[in-house]
Amino acid sequence: MNKTFISDSRGYYGQYGGAFIPEMLRENVESLRQVYYNIIGSEEFITEFKMLLGDYAGRPSPLFHARRLSEKYGAKIYLKREDLNHTGSHKINNTIGQILLAKKMGKTRIIAETGAGQHGVATATVCALMGLECVVYMGELDMARQEPNVKRMEMLGATVVPATCGNKTLKDATNEALRDWICNPEDTFYIIGSVVGPHPYPDLVSKFQSVISEELLTQLSAKEGTEDPDYIIACVGGGSNAAGIFYKYIDRKNVKLIGVEAAGKGVDTGETAATISVGEPGIIHGSKTLLMQNDDGQITEPYSISAGLDYPGVGPLHAWLADTGRCTYLNVTDKEALIAAYELTRLEGIIPALESAHAIAVLGKLELKPADIVVINISGRGDKDMQTYINAKGSLI
Amino acid sequence: MNRINRLFRQKEKNILSIYFTAGYPGLNDTMEIITCLDKAGVDMIEIGMPFSDPVADGPVIQGSSEKALKNGMTLSLLFNQLKEVRKRTDIPLLLMGYFNPIFKYGVEKVLETCNKTGIDGTIIPDLPVEEYTDQYEKLFTANGIINTFLITPQSSETRIRYLDSISKGFLYVVSTSATTGIKKSFESSHLEYFSKLNEMGLRSPRLTGFGISGKGTFDQACLYSEGAIIGSAFVRVLEDKGSLHENIRKFINTFR
Numbered sequence: 186m187n188k189t190f191i192s193d194s195r196g197y198y199g200q201y202g203g204a205f206i207p208e209m210l211r212e213n214v215e216s217l218r219q220v221y222y223n224i225i226g227s228e229e230f231i232t233e234f235k236m237l238l239g240d241y242a243g244r245p246s247p248l249f250h251a252r253r254l255s256e257k258y259g260a261k262i263y264l265k266r267e268d269l270n271h272t273g274s275h276k277i278n279n280t281i282g283q284i285l286l287a288k289k290m291g292k293t294r295i296i297a298e299t300g301a302g303q304h305g306v307a308t309a310t311v312c313a314l315m316g317l318e319c320v321v322y323m324g325e326l327d328m329a330r331q332e333p334n335v336k337r338m339e340m341l342g343a344t345v346v347p348a349t350c351g352n353k354t355l356k357d358a359t360n361e362a363l364r365d366w367i368c369n370p371e372d373t374f375y376i377i378g379s380v381v382g383p384h385p386y387p388d389l390v391s392k393f394q395s396v397i398s399e400e401l402l403t404q405l406s407a408k409e410g411t412e413d414p415d416y417i418i419a420c421v422g423g424g425s426n427a428a429g430i431f432y433k434y435i436d437r438k439n440v441k442l443i444g445v446e447a448a449g450k451g452v453d454t455g456e457t458a459a460t461i462s463v464g465e466p467g468i469i470h471g472s473k474t475l476l477m478q479n480d481d482g483q484i485t486e487p488y489s490i491s492a493g494l495d496y497p498g499v500g501p502l503h504a505w506l507a508d509t510g511r512c513t514y515l516n517v518t519d520k521e522a523l524i525a526a527y528e529l530t531r532l533e534g535i536i537p538a539l540e541s542a543h544a545i546a547v548l549g550k551l552e553l554k555p556a557d558i559v560v561i562n563i564s565g566r567g568d569k570d571m572q573t574y575i576n577a578k579g580s581l582i
Numbered sequence: 583m584n585r586i587n588r589l590f591r592q593k594e595k596n597i598l599s600i601y602f603t604a605g606y607p608g609l610n611d612t613m614e615i616i617t618c619l620d621k622a623g624v625d626m627i628e629i630g631m632p633f634s635d636p637v638a639d640g641p642v643i644q645g646s647s648e649k650a651l652k653n654g655m656t657l658s659l660l661f662n663q664l665k666e667v668r669k670r671t672d673i674p675l676l677l678m679g680y681f682n683p684i685f686k687y688g689v690e691k692v693l694e695t696c697n698k699t700g701i702d703g704t705i706i707p708d709l710p711v712e713e714y715t716d717q718y719e720k721l722f723t724a725n726g727i728i729n730t731f732l733i734t735p736q737s738s739e740t741r742i743r744y745l746d747s748i749s750k751g752f753l754y755v756v757s758t759s760a761t762t763g764i765k766k767s768f769e770s771s772h773l774e775y776f777s778k779l780n781e782m783g784l785r786s787p788r789l790t791g792f793g794i795s796g797k798g799t800f801d802q803a804c805l806y807s808e809g810a811i812i813g814s815a816f817v818r819v820l821e822d823k824g825s826l827h828e829n830i831r832k833f834i835n836t837f838r
């Protein structure tokens with residue numbers, strides 16, 4: 186049986202989680218927690234959430250048997266097509282849920298952080314839908330490498346504010362969003378884009394994303410006569426698409442769950458974002474979790490070619506799943522991800538997001554048997570990454 | 583008696599507490615800044631431990647923290663610099679900073695070192711009160727270190743009364759809904775909140791901080807609390823040309 190909430194009432198997954206926030210944010214986070222617990226099970230909320238996921242986001246996302254990819258890797262490989270959702274990634278599942286919470290709380294201004302820009306676009310989209318003001322913080326470097334998404338957010342009516350500290354990436358954007366929230370506690374709702382941040386965010390984001398595994402249960406059952414694949418594979422930045430596709434399977438121990446982090450140039454090079462490999466327990470963005478830090482407890486700058494995975498922390502749920510051994514976390518370099526993106530494109534006619542390409546690249550590292558059923562979460566599509574793919578082509582093919 | 587408690591016993595009005603970031607402007611300026619502040623007659627000093635991701639801070643303290651870390655400041659180096667501090671001054675000293683470097687160093691080890699060094703208290707904005715009471719209060723008490731709680735314009739009356747009841751030193755009144763920084767003056771809504779607090783009959787003394795920029799805001803804050811804390815405005819002075827000693831003396835004198 187799946188429990189209603191995986192974390193305890195204080196937001197802990199084992200030793201990880203909690204709400205390490207300054208007192209300035211306490212009333213906000215506390216009232217969010219109360220509203221969330223009150224409405225998450227309510228008929229009214231569930232009906233509206235499901236309606237929007239279906240009629241607006243286009244769910245359920247298909248489960249596709251990738252025949253040529255299967256042939257190449259000698260197993261039966263299915264792709265969960267989150268790339269086909271409205272706005273092009275799994276991020277919309279979460280923003281629909283959170284915008285309904287924001288409306289319930291009477292908030293009029295929405296803020297968000299974004300790395301790849303997919304969460305920013307998904308947030309700007311639901312804000313347009315609901316007629317709410319939207320401000321998105323994005324690292325200056327990410328604004329350059331994911332420019333199409335900046336333009337989309339602006340067309341949707343959002344204000345995109347560059348974060349100019351640190352490496353100018355996702356961590357820095359999240360710092361700015363938290364500062365904005367401290368300065369605007371009354372009218373502003375912070376839509377966090379992954380299973381990170383203070384309790385209840387990791388819990389509510391994974392809950393909203395759990396629709397992915399809920400669908401998978403019935404889809405796989407229809408195609409294979411079993412709800413349980415042998416492997417489920419997903420990339421892990423903060424870990425929301427992975428949390429979503431793992432969620433209903435966490436207690437089904439026969440299903441191997443594999444999270445794939447970005448190794449960047451390699452886990453031993455110092456230019457990496459593979460937090461579970463190189464991180465240690467600490468506190469980042471309101472949560473006790475694994476994070477990349479130096480001996481003095483200063484957070485170190487991550488690196489990955491993929492803006493969505495370029496983050497020095499990871500959701501507390503994943504830190505816990507790694508500690509307990511329930512999930513296995515592997516990592517994939519920039520180059521391996523680029524090769525995998527081209528491979529999926531040429532074999533199946535699907536251009537994946539750079540983030541999702543990391544999940545595909547792990548296929549070659551598993552010892553698969555012909556009878557194995559493997560499900561890979563294709564968390565997003567690659568339109569935003571075309572420039573990177575074009576630039577890389579010469580060196581790959 | 584802890585020096586923080588002693589201060590509030592001896593002085594009930596116009597307490598001036600100064601924050602600076604250790605390792606800024608120069609890596610080894612810590613002791614000189616403390617000595618100068620002491621000589622200039624401030625009542626209490628908050629020694630900032632720089633952090634890579636200071637989410638509760640505005641641009642000035644973000645800048646000083648970044649520079650301090652570039653200069654090579656670490657928590658162990660700071661403790662080293664402070665080894666002899668009690669031979670030089672008897673002023674109340676607090677460490678202020680984010681929880682992760684403390685957690686990494688080891689909370690117990692930090693508190694024991696504070697005790698040995700003669701540090702009197704801490705301000706750790708992102709260590710929630712509940713974590714403190716559940717996990718760490720005993721360690722603080724055993725080492726005689728007073729942890730400081732923040733109250734904000736959003737804090738409910740119940741919350742304020744609770745924090746007042748568990749406070750062992752003073753309550754840090756965050757003046758406005760903002761990160762640290764500099765404000766020219768307080769608006770009427772801020773003053774309403776100050777005066778509401780003043781009328782609650784709390785048992786703990788209060789110092790007002792965030793946004794205090796000069797004598798005007800300092801005096802306003804002092805009308806409603808035992809004193810005030812100046813951070814960003816002081817850190818900015820440290821950038822000025824001329825000797826640290828002269829700059830600090832001049833700045834502190836403007837509050838007289």
Ligand SMILES: Cc1ncc(COP(=O)(O)O)c(C=O)c1O
Nearest residue numbers: 303422423424425426493540565
């Ligand atoms: C397509 C896509 N996949 C994955 C991620 C990583 O986030 P998470 O680990 O929360 O799924 C992102 C983040 O921007 C993304 O855009």
